[in-house]
Amino acid sequence: MPHLVLDKVTVHYDGQPAPAVERVSIDVAKGDFVVLVGRSGCGKTSLLNVAAGLVEPARGTAAIGGKPITAPGSDRAVVFQNDALFPWLTARENVAFALRLRGIPPGERARRADELLALVKLDGAGDKRIWELSGGMRQRVGLARALAAEPEFLLLDEPLGALDALTRERMQTTLLDLWTASPIGVLMVTHGIEEALVLATSIVVLAPGPGRVVRTFETGFSRRYASGEAIRTIKADPAFAAARGELTDAIFEGEAA
Amino acid sequence: MTVTSYTERPVAKAGAKLPKVNDEPDALSVPWSRPRPKRSRVSARVVSAITILVVLAAWALSARLQLVSPVFLPSPAAVWTKFITVARDGFVDATLAQHVAASLGRVFAALVATIIVGVPVGLAIGISTIGRGIFDPLLEFLRPIPPLAYLPLVVIWFGIGEPSKILVIAIAMLAPVALSTAAGVRGVSQERINAARSLGATRAQLVRHVILPSALPSILTGLRIALGAGWSTLVAAELVAAARGLGFMIQSAAQFLVTDVVVMGILVIAAIAFALEFIIRRIERVLVPWAGRE
Numbered sequence: 001m002p003h004l005v006l007d008k009v010t011v012h013y014d015g016q017p018a019p020a021v022e023r024v025s026i027d028v029a030k031g032d033f034v035v036l037v038g039r040s041g042c043g044k045t046s047l048l049n050v051a052a053g054l055v056e057p058a059r060g061t062a063a064i065g066g067k068p069i070t071a072p073g074s075d076r077a078v079v080f081q082n083d084a085l086f087p088w089l090t091a092r093e094n095v096a097f098a099l100r101l102r103g104i105p106p107g108e109r110a111r112r113a114d115e116l117l118a119l120v121k122l123d124g125a126g127d128k129r130i131w132e133l134s135g136g137m138r139q140r141v142g143l144a145r146a147l148a149a150e151p152e153f154l155l156l157d158e159p160l161g162a163l164d165a166l167t168r169e170r171m172q173t174t175l176l177d178l179w180t181a182s183p184i185g186v187l188m189v190t191h192g193i194e195e196a197l198v199l200a201t202s203i204v205v206l207a208p209g210p211g212r213v214v215r216t217f218e219t220g221f222s223r224r225y226a227s228g229e230a231i232r233t234i235k236a237d238p239a240f241a242a243a244r245g246e247l248t249d250a251i252f253e254g255e256a257a
Numbered sequence: 258m259t260v261t262s263y264t265e266r267p268v269a270k271a272g273a274k275l276p277k278v279n280d281e282p283d284a285l286s287v288p289w290s291r292p293r294p295k296r297s298r299v300s301a302r303v304v305s306a307i308t309i310l311v312v313l314a315a316w317a318l319s320a321r322l323q324l325v326s327p328v329f330l331p332s333p334a335a336v337w338t339k340f341i342t343v344a345r346d347g348f349v350d351a352t353l354a355q356h357v358a359a360s361l362g363r364v365f366a367a368l369v370a371t372i373i374v375g376v377p378v379g380l381a382i383g384i385s386t387i388g389r390g391i392f393d394p395l396l397e398f399l400r401p402i403p404p405l406a407y408l409p410l411v412v413i414w415f416g417i418g419e420p421s422k423i424l425v426i427a428i429a430m431l432a433p434v435a436l437s438t439a440a441g442v443r444g445v446s447q448e449r450i451n452a453a454r455s456l457g458a459t460r461a462q463l464v465r466h467v468i469l470p471s472a473l474p475s476i477l478t479g480l481r482i483a484l485g486a487g488w489s490t491l492v493a494a495e496l497v498a499a500a501r502g503l504g505f506m507i508q509s510a511a512q513f514l515v516t517d518v519v520v521m522g523i524l525v526i527a528a529i530a531f532a533l534e535f536i537i538r539r540i541e542r543v544l545v546p547w548a549g550r551e
Contacts, residue, residue, distance in 0.1 A: 054451050072455040084452030087547035088470045097466065101457045131547045142452075149456060 002065030004028040004051060004076075004153045004185055009060035011046040011211075019058065020046045021211035026204060030152060030185040033222055035200035037190060038251060043211025044189040048157050051187055052078045064153070074102065077146035081158040084142065085130045091117060091141045092126035098148035116144040120174060136167035140174070147178070154179075156188035160195065172198055173231060180226045193247055197221055197240060198231065205250045215250045219243060331517035336524070339517040348518055349509045351501045357529065359501035363419070363494060364487050367426035371434050371483060376476060378431075379438025384468065392435065400432040404493040417498035425494040430483035437479025441472030474541070474548035481537045488530050503529075 006026040012019040021043035028034045036044045049055035050062050053072040062069040064076070072078075085094050095113035104112060114126055120140040130138060139159050146154060156175075160168045172195060179186055179199075190196055196203050203217040221234050221243075234240060313333060319325060320332035327335065344353040351359075378396075381388030404425055411428075415421045445468050453467045495504030503526055510518035541548070 049451070052451070052455050054454060072457060074457055076455065078452065078455040080448045080452055082446070082448055084446065084448040086449070086467065086470065088473070088545070098456045101462065129547065145452075145456070155455075 001030050002075075002152065003030075004064050004187065005062070006047060006050060006057075007061045007063070009047065009050055009057045009062060011043060011050060011055060012058040019210045021050075023060065024206070024211065024213055025060075026051075026187070026213075028153060028185045028187050030183050031201075033179055033186045033188070033199055033201045035188045035190055035196040035203050036206060037193065037196045037203060037247070038206035038211075039208055040191075041211075042206040042208040044206060045157055046211065047206075048078070048155050048187060048189050051153070052076055052155050054078075074149055075152045076155055077149040077151035077153075078155045078157065079139070079142045079146045079159045081161050085138060085145070087130045089130070090126065091122065091128050091130065091133065091137075091144075094130065094141055095144045095148050098145045102149060113144075113148070116148055117141070119147065119178065120144045134167075136163050136171060139163065139171060143174070143178075151184070153185045153187065156186065158189050158191065161191060168192075168195070169231075173225075175199060176222060176225050179222075193244060193251070194235070197243055197247065198225075198235070203247065205247070214253065217243070217247060217250075328514055328516055331520060335517045336521050339521050340525075343506075343518065343521065348506055348515075351506075353506075353525070356501055356503050356506045357525065359499075359505075360491055360495070360503040361529070363422050363502065364426055364484070364491065366423045367430055367487050368480070368484065370423065370427045371430040371487075372480070374427075375431050375434030375479075375483075376438050379435040379476075379479075380442055380464070380469070380472075382435065382439035383442025383472070384464070389439075396432050396435055399428060404429055404490040405496075408493055408496060412497055421497070422494040422499065426487045426490050429490040430487040433482040433486055434476070434479045437482065438472060438476050441475025441479075442468055444475065445471040474545040477537070477541045477545060481534065481541075484533050484537060485530060488526070488533065491526065 004027075006024060008023045008025055009021060010019050010023055011021040024043070024047060026034065026036075026047065036047060038044055046055060050057050051069065053062075053069045053076070056070075064073075069076075086097065089097065092110060092113045095116050096109040099109045099112055100106075114123075117123065117126055117140075120143050122137060122140045122144065125133065125137060125141075128137075130141065133141065142159065160171050163171060175186075176199060178184070186199075188199065190199075197219060199222050200217075200219050201222055203219060204213055205215045205217070206212065207214045221240060224234055225231060316330070317333050320327070320330055320335075331339075340353070347353070347355070378388075378392050382392050383389075407428060408425055411421050411424055415424060449467060449471060450463065453463055458467065491502070492504035492507060495502040496508065499505035503522055507519050507522040507526075510516075510522065
């Protein structure tokens with residue numbers, strides 16, 4: 001089974017005095033849900049962009065199944081924080097655009113796009129223009145568009161960051177349902193501590209200046225959801241509160257160092 | 258905290274007990290000018306309408322009192338009469354409609370030429386350093402030169418025919434179209450480009466399906482500015498060897514001191530410029546309804 005592996009990756013942007021990320025290693029197997037947390041400036045998005053093939057690491061390697069990542073590829077799909085959708089197209093056309101780039105014949109695209117929209121619980125919104133949709137619905141379209149690529153790995157760059165708390169919670173269950181239903185590996189960046197705990201199978205805590213790993217947690221709450229337990233029950237578990245405290249401590253420890 | 262406490266939050270109570278709290282705030286507690294409600298007593302439109310009426314009245318009055326000779330300032334009524342006669346019988350061998358059509362034809366031909374040249378140039382400036390290096394100085398050189406300055410050169414090079422007239426207008430239009438396109442291209446969000454790249458878009462697909470549509474609102478703004486710029490070079494373009502056109506009509510009238518036709522021509526040019534602006538704003542609303550709503 002292929003792994004998405006970042007090995008001792010250093011990212012150094014042109015014109016910057018210090019690297020954004022230094023010697024970070026991350027391993028995502030298919031079926032994993034790896035979440036990167038940490039304060040702003042710890043290089044979470046840079047790492048995701050390396051995995052996406054949008055940013056080239058200064059040192060270290062990024063590879064899938066041993067094959068180096070040098071450019072964006074159809075084995076990975078990205079969902080961005082701000083909807084990177086095309087406002088001149090409808091929701092269906094946005095998804096169909098991804099299908100078109102994959103070479104799906106025109107006759108099939110609309111039907112496939114509708115299926116994908118239904119998968120993210122956007123049935124019947126296919127004809128809506130992007131600017132007519134709410135923030136949560138836009139992120140669902142973005143998710144459907146990413147899934148259209150039928151990726152092995154899904155890269156999520158704070159996709160729920162701009163959403164209100166209730167919409168965010170609903171999106172979390174959608175994400176978990178999609179992840180449970182398919183043998184997909186997920187690498188996600190978030191600011192939300194609770195969100196990380198709900199979704200992750202493992203959490204990587206990063207600290208800024210330059211971005212580096214301070215701790216890694218293995219968590220099992222999303223597996224419990226996958227085996228049928230309700231999110232509310234999981235969140236009410238004292239173990240959840242304990243994990244939240246520990247994770248928060250780890251993030252602030254990294255801050256102090 | 259229980260959920261029920263939300264129904265009794267103190268803010269709501271304070272608001273209920275202290276009515277009209279926002280109507281008259283204590284002047285001392287508000288050191289800066291109070292924010293006014295949107296609803297203003299007079300709208301800018303009404304003021305504009307009054308301004309226009311006052312100018313018209315002053316014009317009519319000074320003509321009636323013969324403060325200046327009609328050769329210098331014909332009365333509004335005389336201009337209106339002239340408008341009717343020129344529209345019906347024509348002036349210098351063409352009706353008003355024919356003059357308008359000739360001028361509009363030249364401006365639209367120039368517009369098409371400018372779009373064909375200016376949008377790719379703007380795209381080149383926006384997406385490539387080399388393109389920017391090539392075209393930026395050329396446009397900056399061309400932009401501030403008044404049409405009357407390059408008109409003689411255009412005539413020497415391309416003769417006195419129709420292409421020269423269109424070229425003079427097109428040169429005035431090129432910079433706004435190209436620079437607006439470039440600005441629109443540079444303004445495309447990196448996330449949108451990354452999204453398309455991560456979906457496997459090639460560079461050509463990126464330009465065609467992401468960059469150009471993203472830049473469309475800016476391109477349309479450029480076209481609007483360009484139409485204004487092109488329309489205002491009309492008189493210069495029709496200075497040499499034109500047989501029709503509003504600019505030509507005004508110049509012929511000026512040579513015979515037919516001032517009422519000059520004034521009428523100026524008003525028609527202004528009215529058409531206003532109409533063009535209105536139409537292109539409508540087109541913008543239809544073509545790029547998402548602009549400003551993202």
